[in-house]
Structures are given as structure tokens and as C-alpha cells.
Amino acid sequence: MSVDMEELITNRRVIVCAGSGGVGKTTTATAIALAAARRGRKVLALTVDPSKRLAQTLGVDRNNDRPVPIPASHRADAGIEGDNLEAWMLDPSVVADQFVNRFADSPEEAQRLLNNRLYRQISRMVAGMQEYMAMEALYGFLREDRYDLVVLDTPPSRNALDFLYGPSRLSSFLDGRIFKLFLPEEEGRRSFLRRAASRLVNGVNAAVFGAEYYLELQEFFGSFSGIFRSMNKNAADGLSRLRDPENVAFLLVTSPASTSLTDAFFFRRKTVELELPFRGFVLNRSQAAAGDRVFPDASMFGGTPTAVQASALEKLVRLAKVEQAAMARDRQLLARLEEDAGGGLAVALPNIPSGADSMPALVHLGDVLMDA
Ligand SMILES: Nc1ncnc2c1ncn2[C@@H]1O[C@H](COP(=O)(O)OP(=O)(O)OP(=O)(O)O)[C@@H](O)[C@H]1O
Ligand SMILES: [Mg+2]
Structure with missing residues (x-):
């Protein structure tokens, strides 16, 4: 198998950028999207929780509830001629609300949940919603054939693969025994003992949380259990659709730091196990590509250096040695x-x-990727 980026952006419909936290997934995904759009493909950059500055660079708002075109002036800055780049920067709060609207049994139930105080507090923290919505959105776009290529950034997470398990993490959150205690009682299906235990728990909960708040708690978990049930049905085939080697390519982004490299190698093994179409590593923020920089020596001063120059040179040489060591290390890592x-x-x-x-930085990174 021989792969290059040109081939991937031309022949794939989905490129997934995964990796552990902070390694440069969003940056790499954006650089790839720009590079593909510069080559005329109709592209969607689907990024998760990007920085404010990155959103400004692309000229899009982070709170949109759907993909938006990159404004013409920003496209021109990137050297993109046509109207062929859109971005959707998933915002956690927007995602959570869409999630509820999508899965609630009725608009009334959705509204009840959205107004629920507990929901307002914890929805932004429940892991898995972004992952799930990103996947959902992705398949919607593919079905509609709106884009030639979707570049999918994955959410910040400690483990590179967490996003794949998002939906099941969500349901395990709900299935946790603790939370079952908060669910509304199903009368008639409980033994006397369970009913007594449940009354006790209810009493304690009401005392701890206050009766009114406890009602909201019950409502929250009650509504969510229904939502999770319908969601799980859809989530089951999410992973299998990502297994399609014709259409999907996984890139794993890593930094030279040992922890993210360990994650990268772990992820690589996981892609084999899960039969995901792994197509390569991106070693971000590395010195491997620094090229053969000029090593400082006395010739820089056009003759015998003065005492001051000699002392400066000594410091420069020390610095250059550190850089050379980093370069050698990164080249080894790349190998x-x-x-x-x-x-x-x-x-x-x-x-x-x-x-x-x-x-300019993103376009440059895109060019480096394409030249590889
Ligand atoms: N090659 C690079 N050179 C300089 N800065 C970089 C480079 N790559 C990424 N960064 C910066 O590092 C920070 C983290 O990058 P980025 O947001 O792409 O990482 P991430 O993997 O998406 O993080 P998270 O896991 O939080 O989503 C950003 O401020 C970004 O601008
Ligand atoms: Mg990111």
C-alpha cells in the first residue's frame, strides 16, 4: 500500500483526524480542508470546539447550527477560487441542544428538557454528545452528496479513540446504577422490597436536593433514558460505516512528546483491531522537516571574530546543537x-x-502535507 495526501483528498470522501489532546487535530484537519479546497474539491471542514482565533481566521462563527460557506475574502486569502469550502465548527452548547431536539419524543418534551435546570448545567459536560452529533452530521452530508470531501476533526479527549465510543459512553453514563435511582418509578413492576427501597431513596433525594429540584432531576433522567434508547439504535452502525476503506481514511496526529506518541502507537494497533482504514501518521510540531540549517561558525563574521562575536558564536553553537539534537530525535521518530x-x-x-x-500558517501546513 502506498499512500499520499494528494490521493487521499482526491479519492476519499471522509478524512478523520484523530489523536490525543492538544496534538494539533483541529489544525491538521483545517489545513487538509484548505488544501483540498485550493485544489477545487467541494469540502466541508467539520471541526469540534476550535479556538476563537481559528474561527476568526476562517471567518465563521462558532455558534452556527449548520455548515456555513467561508466568506469570499477569507477564501481569497487562502487562494481558493471557487465557492467550495464550508466549515462547521461544532459548539458544545449548540450540539447539546440539537441533540435533545433530535431525539426527544416530541417538541414539548424537548422544550421541557431544554428548560430543565439540571440539563442546562450538565449537558455541556456529558461526554459523547459532540462525537455523536459529528457522526450524525457526517452521514447526513454523505447521504445528501453535498460535498466531495468531509474532513472530520475529533473532539478533545485524552484517548484518541474516545470519540468512537462516544455514544456508548453516553449510555453507560445513563445506565449507571446511581442514575437509575433517579429514574421515575415504574409502578406495578417492582417488588415490595424495591418499592420500599425506592421510597427511601426518593425521600433521601428529596431531602438532599429539595423536592422541586428532585422533580427536575427525575424529569431529566426520565427524558434522557428515552433519548438514549433511540440514539443507541442509530449509533450501532456508526463504527461499521467508518470501516469503509474506499471512502474513509484515518490519519493519526501526534506530537513528538512521548505520551502522545504512546497514544499514537496504541491507536495504530486499535485501528487494526477495529478494522478502521488507517492511512497514516502526522508528526506535528516537529523539527524533522527543519532541513539542513546552516551551522553557525566563525565564517559568519567574515574574518577572525572579535571577543564579543566569539562569545555570541559560542552561544549560537550551543543553541544550534540543541536544535540539531531535536532534529535528529524527530527524524528518528518519523522513521x-x-x-x-x-x-x-x-x-x-x-x-x-x-x-x-x-x-498563511494553515495554507503552509497544507502544502507541506501535500508535498509529502
Ligand atoms: N504546527 C504547529 N505550529 C504551531 N502551533 C501549532 C501547530 N499545530 C498546532 N498548533 C497550536 O497548538 C494548539 C493546539 O492545536 P489544535 O487545537 O489543533 O490541537 P487539537 O489536537 O485539536 O487539540 P484538542 O485536543 O484540544 O482539540 C493551537 O493553539 C494551535 O494553533
Ligand atoms: Mg481540537
């Missing part, structure tokens, strides 16, 4: 990734000292 990729990509992206969320 290890290449080996582990088994014919997939292993691309190094440079660290951009001024930050990666400006348009």
Missing part, C-alpha cells in the same frame, strides 16, 4: 512512525513559532 504505518503516510509538520491559526 519509527513510517515503519509502523506499514505503507501508510508518515508526514512531519513544522512547528510554526508565530502560531498555526493564521491563514
Whole structure:
């Protein structure tokens, strides 16, 4: 198997950027989306919880409830000629509300839940909603054939694979015994003992939370149990659809830090286990691609250096040695990734000292990916 980015952005319909927290998933996904749009593909960048600056760079709002076109001026900055790039930056609060509207049995039930104080407090924290909505949205777009390519960023999580388990994490949250205690009672189906225990729990809960708040608690968990049931039906085939090697490519983003590399290798093994179409590693913020920089020496000063110059040179040499060591280390890492990729990509992206969320930086990173 020999893969390059040009081939992936041309022949795939979904590119997933996964990796552990903070390694550069959103940055890489955006750079790929820009590169594909610059080459004329109709692209959606589906990113999760991006930084404010990145949203500004693309000229889109983070609170949209659907994909929006990148404004013409921003497209021009990126060298994109047509109207062929849209972005949807999933915002956790918008996602949670959409989630409820999507799965509640009726608009009234949705409204009740949205107004519920407990929902308002915890909906933003419940893991899995973003993941689930991103997947849902993705399949909707693919069915509609609205885009040639969707670049899917994955949510911040400690484990690179958490997003795949999002829906089941959601339901395990609900199925937890603790939360069962809050569910409304199903009269007639309980033994005397259960009823007595339940009355006790209800009494304690009401005393602890206050009767009114406890009612809201019951309502919250009651509504959510129904929502989870219908959601799980749909979630079951989510993973299997991502297994399609014709249409889907997984890229794993990592930094040179050992923890994210460990995650990367772990993820690589998992993709084999889960039969996901892994297509390569992106070693972000690395020095591997630093090229052969000029090593500082006395010739820089055009003759014998003065004492001040000699002292400056000494410091420069020290610095250069540190950089060279980092470069050698990153090249080794890249070689290890290449080996582990088994014919997939292993691309190094440079660290951009001024930050990666400006348009020129993102376009540059896209170019580096394409040239690999
Ligand atoms: N190559 C790079 N050079 C310089 N800065 C970078 C580079 N890649 C990413 N960054 C910066 O690092 C920060 C984290 O990047 P990013 O948001 O892409 O990571 P992430 O993996 O999506 O994080 P999270 O897990 O929180 O979603 C951002 O501020 C981004 O601009
Ligand atoms: Mg991110």
C-alpha cells in the first residue's frame, strides 16, 4: 500500500483526524480542508470546539447550527477560487441542544428538557454528545452528496479513540446504577422490597436536593433514558460505516512528546483491531522537516571574530546543537512512525513559532502535507 495526501483528498470522501489532546487535530484537519479546497474539491471542514482565533481566521462563527460557506475574502486569502469550502465548527452548547431536539419524543418534551435546570448545567459536560452529533452530521452530508470531501476533526479527549465510543459512553453514563435511582418509578413492576427501597431513596433525594429540584432531576433522567434508547439504535452502525476503506481514511496526529506518541502507537494497533482504514501518521510540531540549517561558525563574521562575536558564536553553537539534537530525535521518530504505518503516510509538520491559526500558517501546513 502506498499512500499520499494528494490521493487521499482526491479519492476519499471522509478524512478523520484523530489523536490525543492538544496534538494539533483541529489544525491538521483545517489545513487538509484548505488544501483540498485550493485544489477545487467541494469540502466541508467539520471541526469540534476550535479556538476563537481559528474561527476568526476562517471567518465563521462558532455558534452556527449548520455548515456555513467561508466568506469570499477569507477564501481569497487562502487562494481558493471557487465557492467550495464550508466549515462547521461544532459548539458544545449548540450540539447539546440539537441533540435533545433530535431525539426527544416530541417538541414539548424537548422544550421541557431544554428548560430543565439540571440539563442546562450538565449537558455541556456529558461526554459523547459532540462525537455523536459529528457522526450524525457526517452521514447526513454523505447521504445528501453535498460535498466531495468531509474532513472530520475529533473532539478533545485524552484517548484518541474516545470519540468512537462516544455514544456508548453516553449510555453507560445513563445506565449507571446511581442514575437509575433517579429514574421515575415504574409502578406495578417492582417488588415490595424495591418499592420500599425506592421510597427511601426518593425521600433521601428529596431531602438532599429539595423536592422541586428532585422533580427536575427525575424529569431529566426520565427524558434522557428515552433519548438514549433511540440514539443507541442509530449509533450501532456508526463504527461499521467508518470501516469503509474506499471512502474513509484515518490519519493519526501526534506530537513528538512521548505520551502522545504512546497514544499514537496504541491507536495504530486499535485501528487494526477495529478494522478502521488507517492511512497514516502526522508528526506535528516537529523539527524533522527543519532541513539542513546552516551551522553557525566563525565564517559568519567574515574574518577572525572579535571577543564579543566569539562569545555570541559560542552561544549560537550551543543553541544550534540543541536544535540539531531535536532534529535528529524527530527524524528518528518519523522513521519509527513510517515503519509502523506499514505503507501508510508518515508526514512531519513544522512547528510554526508565530502560531498555526493564521491563514498563511494553515495554507503552509497544507502544502507541506501535500508535498509529502
Ligand atoms: N504546527 C504547529 N505550529 C504551531 N502551533 C501549532 C501547530 N499545530 C498546532 N498548533 C497550536 O497548538 C494548539 C493546539 O492545536 P489544535 O487545537 O489543533 O490541537 P487539537 O489536537 O485539536 O487539540 P484538542 O485536543 O484540544 O482539540 C493551537 O493553539 C494551535 O494553533
Ligand atoms: Mg481540537
